[in-house]
Amino acid sequence: MNRRTAIRLMLAMVLIPALTPLSANEADDQPHMRTALGHLEAAHTAKAPLTSLRAARKALVHARPNKEGQRKHAIGYVDEAIAFATTGDKAKMQEKITKAISNVKSGIARAR
Numbered sequence: 001m002n003r004r005t006a007i008r009l010m011l012a013m014v015l016i017p018a019l020t021p022l023s024a025n026e027a028d029d030q031p032h033m034r035t036a037l038g039h040l041e042a043a044h045t046a047k048a049p050l051t052s053l054r055a056a057r058k059a060l061v062h063a064r065p066n067k068e069g070q071r072k073h074a075i076g077y078v079d080e081a082i083a084f085a086t087t088g089d090k091a092k093m094q095e096k097i098t099k100a101i102s103n104v105k106s107g108i109a110r111a112r
Helices: 001-018 031-045 050-062 070-087 090-110
Strands: none
Touching: 031 050, 031 070, 031 090, 050 070, 050 090, 070 090
């Protein structure tokens, strides 16, 4: 293989993947939001939900902020759920977890 052919091959290896459009699933994939959703659902049924709530908050903070405010609202609900879990108000904690789950699902659907 001569040098010119090798250069063309290397350029093709770099440019073709860069120019190939992402599939719908790859373009809108929200791994941090999906991780947060899993942690929130676990917290909903956990006897000791604080670990799951903190993990959900961390995942939400790391998610891209492209969800029309849904991510931000979910973080607020998780913060409130953590506060209620700390004080022992399980009913209010459950309410906030439910709202956070709703916002995360909505955020996944609205991601741009």
